[in-house]
Amino acid sequence: MNQFVEGLRRVVYDATVGLVRDYQTKILELVKIEAATLYVNLLQALRRQVILLVTVLLCLLMIAIGVFALPLAVIYFLPLTPLVKAALVLVFGALYITVPLLALRSMLSEKRWMQSTGTEDLISRVLNKS
Numbered sequence: 001m002n003q004f005v006e007g008l009r010r011v012v013y014d015a016t017v018g019l020v021r022d023y024q025t026k027i028l029e030l031v032k033i034e035a036a037t038l039y040v041n042l043l044q045a046l047r048r049q050v051i052l053l054v055t056v057l058l059c060l061l062m063i064a065i066g067v068f069a070l071p072l073a074v075i076y077f078l079p080l081t082p083l084v085k086a087a088l089v090l091v092f093g094a095l096y097i098t099v100p101l102l103a104l105r106s107m108l109s110e111k112r113w114m115q116s117t118g119t120e121d122l123i124s125r126v127l128n129k130s
């Protein structure tokens with residue numbers, strides 16, 4: 001009878017230890033997923049703040065450089081006809097708008113942020129393990 005009780009104890013002990021290990025593994029996976037979610041949310045908030053900051057700085061820079069003053073001053077002193085000067089003003093205006101927009105679009109894209117911060121790898125690792 002003693003051997004039976006000892007055998008039963010071992011079986012119960014092994015089963016309990018196995019269940020605890022499984023529980024720990026699942027809890028650890030959940031914590032990793034929660035941490036990754038928090039990291040991604042934090043990164044998105046940071047990205048929004050950077051976009052806002054860059055937009056404000058860009059606007060201030062555009063004003064400081066003089067969207068109107070610099071091209072107008074250059075065009076004013078060029079010996080050209082008024083029609084050519086008007087066309088040049090339009091070209092400068094288009095360049096001052098499109099070049100910064102294209103740069104911002106490239107620099108602040110979500111895909112670029114995901115790659116540069118390593119979030120893409122983190123998400124793939126977390127999703128592959130669960």
